Amino acid sequence: MKSRCVVNQFDNYFNLFSLPVELPIDKNTLNRHYQQLQRQYHPDNFATENETKRLAMLQYSAEINQGYQILKDPIRSAEYFLSLQGVASDAEQTIIHHHDFLMQQFLLREQLEQIEMLTDNVVQQQALSDFSQTIDQLWQQNQQQLLSSIQQSDWSVATAQINQLRYLHKLQQDIESLEDKLFDL
Incomplete structure (x- = not known):
């Protein structure tokens, strides 16, 4: 039986982790949602899928990790927040x-x-x-x-x-x- 592979579409990392687009970020909620997403989309869960799905899950897992690294860091999350407002940090x-x-x-x-x-x-x-x-x-x-x-x-x-x-x-x-x-x- 093949597992169904549905990748949630998200337009920003706040949405990916089901967080309001605001600062400061609730670190407990971020950590909890990160762990849930990692369990759900870990590449090992898709080891028996075709190569296309495996690569998609690997990429999605990397995106989850990147989003987490950005949002957990106060400086990077603020820069990211500003970028969503169309503001470049120069x-x-x-x-x-x-x-x-x-x-x-x-x-x-x-x-x-x-x-x-x-x-x-x-x-x-x-x-x-x-x-x-x-x-x-x-x-x-x-x-x-x-x-x-x-x-x-x-x-x-x-x-x-x-x-x-x-x-x-x-x-x-x-x-x-x-x-x-x-x-x-």
Whole structure:
């Protein structure tokens, strides 16, 4: 008996996961729907089907995975949301015009470099922990500003917030790298 292969048509990843087209995304619902779709459309379920159906299911499974990766990431999901509104996220053009933010990033990077050069391991760990909390607070503030600008359909501010979140995310990654170095000692 052959299994029936019906691929749901979707016009965006929000619809694919039965989510409202809005931010923030309910991560629990996203995860639950992702698991359901993976069970339903896993390529192994179609191993006995003809090659065309197997390839279609493989492609659909890849699309499910790609959609999940985009929607679970706050920056990528915001970019995707804006793209659905017809707004291109142009990082280079937006950030250049935010002198205050660039100056803040310069000072934060300088502060991280100073923490990295501390010689007392205990002092360094505490300074890094405090710095990490500061960056997390900045992330939360920028995330709230992003959501507010989206609610107001202020796409230029939303784009700027996304780009600022990219910088903060990079800084968070650098903090994690330094933490890894410290705990490897």
